[in-house]
Amino acid sequence: MHPRTLLAVAAAKAALTACHLSGRPGSSLPGRAALKIDPHIIAPLAAGIRRGIIVTCGTNGKTTTNNLLCSTLEAHGYRVVSNRLGANMLEGVAAAFATSGKRPLGYPDADFACLEVDEASAARVLQDLHPDCMILTGLFRDQLDRYGEIDLTMKALEKAILEVPDMTLVINGDDPLTVYLAKKSAHRIVSFGVSEKISNEEDEIREARFCENCGAPLRYDFYHFSQLGVYKCPSCGFCRPEIDYDASEVRLSPQLSFDVKEPGTAPVKISAPMTGFYNVYNILAVYSVLREMNLPADRFNEILRGFRPQFGRGEVFHIGDNNKQRVLLNLAKNPAGFNQNVSAMLQDRSPKDLVIVINDNAQDGRDVSWLWDVDFDRLADETIRSITVSGLRAPDMQLRLKYVEIESERAPSVEKAIDTRLADGSENLYVLVNYTALYEAHKYLEGLQK
Ligand SMILES: [Zn+2]
Incomplete structure (x- = not known):
């Protein structure tokens, strides 16, 4: 050499x-x-x-x-x-x-x-x-x-x-x-x-x-x-x-x-x-x-x-007493990916809570206008009990949901969003995040699982 x-x-x-x-x-x-x-x-x-x-x-x-x-x-x-x-x-x-x-x-x-x-x-x-x-x-x-x-x-x-x-x-x-x-x-x-x-x-x-x-x-x-x-x-x-x-x-x-x-x-x-x-x-x-x-x-x-997917690609965590609280973490960074995530989530007909985290750091893309290309109206589904939004562009996300007449709560951080839903007793939590929120969400959920 x-x-x-x-x-x-x-x-x-x-x-x-x-x-x-x-x-x-x-x-x-x-x-x-x-x-x-x-x-x-x-x-x-x-x-x-x-x-x-x-x-x-x-x-x-x-x-x-x-x-x-x-x-x-x-x-x-x-x-x-x-x-x-x-x-x-x-x-x-x-x-x-x-x-x-x-x-x-x-x-x-x-x-x-x-x-x-x-x-x-x-x-x-x-x-x-x-x-x-x-x-x-x-x-x-x-x-x-x-x-x-x-x-x-x-x-x-x-x-x-x-x-x-x-x-x-x-x-x-x-x-x-x-x-x-x-x-x-x-x-x-x-x-x-x-x-x-x-x-x-x-x-x-x-x-x-x-x-x-x-x-x-x-x-x-x-x-x-x-x-x-x-x-x-x-x-x-x-x-x-x-x-x-x-x-x-x-x-x-x-x-x-x-x-x-x-x-x-x-x-x-x-x-x-x-x-x-x-x-x-x-x-x-x-x-x-x-x-x-x-x-x-x-x-x-x-x-x-x-096969265990790499972190944040449909990764499942089991948390709480008897591991009864199931959390699924998935990356959703563009309209096609987001729509597919929503489809997969709605295939699961059991009651669920949803956390969406949208950041606009350099790796995410500064422009979040793509949120308007996602079919968020499909989240008006009877199996979805609550939607919590977080991340640097949480207000945009919340506005986007409001536009299709879907109520959401805002949380100051991804950790807080997850904590609140788990404290509510959610046994089926979906966490959809874009790129730069993935690492922190993963790290936090991994910590909770231990
Ligand atoms: Zn042609």
């Missing part, structure tokens, strides 16, 4: 030790330290990965997809470099490689690297990474003032994808934006999707009703949610691709189950202790990669049963 790379690895590991000692979680310091010494540190370290490099991009579902893929590979005995905690900018990816080797100056000793990569960092990361496979989970309006609209996200991803000479794109075929993007490259495309209609959510916001290719309105047989569905362009012929990994017989409660069909084989039954239709896509994405890379998929259901 080049002396500069060795030095960068040593700096990253020293920075990581310093972070641990000072109790700072998920710091980007190790990656920043390494990149300062060797701006292209990812390239030589990634070259040492033995079997394959898989990157996950897309605005929603990256962390769950990437972590499920890591857990599956590790369950089969493979060693994996990953950024499981979701540090998905250039610094986070650099840190994942630089700090993974056991020896102080060593290369990562790993069969696979599985990395979620932020769209805005993708071009820079992929320049050095050269993945074998890239998962595209789907593209939804996200954090407006950071990227200024979905078009910029797509441009950033397009640049990243064209940068890599040869890889397989594993894409959500139900998303016309993702399909359009993937088809701009010459990469091999493998698609997953759901070809049968399963929901009746007709009123949701749909980001891309127009053909990206020619601008004509797309014609849909049906929608799943947001702009996902079975579509074609009547004008230029752009259409949903043939789906390689197609889910059918989808059940969303009491837990997810579905069959996956791939051409020429019998359907495989998949079930997972998760809820939320979006998780069907996350699971399909991982299954497609396993099959495409000739990796074992026979123990997939068993692995799904033991």
Whole structure:
């Protein structure tokens, strides 16, 4: 290894030790330290990965997809470099490689690297990474003032994808934006999707009703949610691709189950202790990669049963006497994600209380106008006993609810909001938070669970 790379690895590991000692979680310091010494540190370290490099991009579902893929590979005995905690900018990816080797100056000793990569960092990361496979989970309006609209996200991803000479794109075929993007490259495309209609959510916001290719309105047989569905362009012929990994017989409660069909084989039954239709896509994405890379998929259901989502992605806490108080924490950071969270929550027909925390720190996006694109009127549901709002933009959130004639209480902090509802005796509490509220909510709930 080049002396500069060795030095960068040593700096990253020293920075990581310093972070641990000072109790700072998920710091980007190790990656920043390494990149300062060797701006292209990812390239030589990634070259040492033995079997394959898989990157996950897309605005929603990256962390769950990437972590499920890591857990599956590790369950089969493979060693994996990953950024499981979701540090998905250039610094986070650099840190994942630089700090993974056991020896102080060593290369990562790993069969696979599985990395979620932020769209805005993708071009820079992929320049050095050269993945074998890239998962595209789907593209939804996200954090407006950071990227200024979905078009910029797509441009950033397009640049990243064209940068890599040869890889397989594993894409959500139900998303016309993702399909359009993937088809701009010459990469091999493998698609997953759901070809049968399963929901009746007709009123949701749909980001891309127009053909990206020619601008004509797309014609849909049906929608799943947001702009996902079975579509074609009547004008230029752009259409949903043939789906390689197609889910059918989808059940969303009491837990997810579905069959996956791939051409020429019998359907495989998949079930997972998760809820939320979006998780069907996350699971399909991982299954497609396993099959495409000739990796074992026979123990997939068993692995799904033991899979614990990364914090704040549908994580369940049990609190109080006899652990009777159940709290579900979930990240909800854009309209598509929020609407999906609401759908999953309303599938649960037992009485519940709801806490919503909205911040507008830099990582959240300063602009919270997207709240107006969420179908909050659906919260006027008989199973929801109370709604408590908190966070820096609690007044905006409360106003948004008021607009659809839904009453809410305001709490000065996420801790206080949770405490009040638990003190009321809530046995089924949903906590929906955007990005920067996630860590504190998680930490607090974890403390209560002990
Ligand atoms: Zn068209």
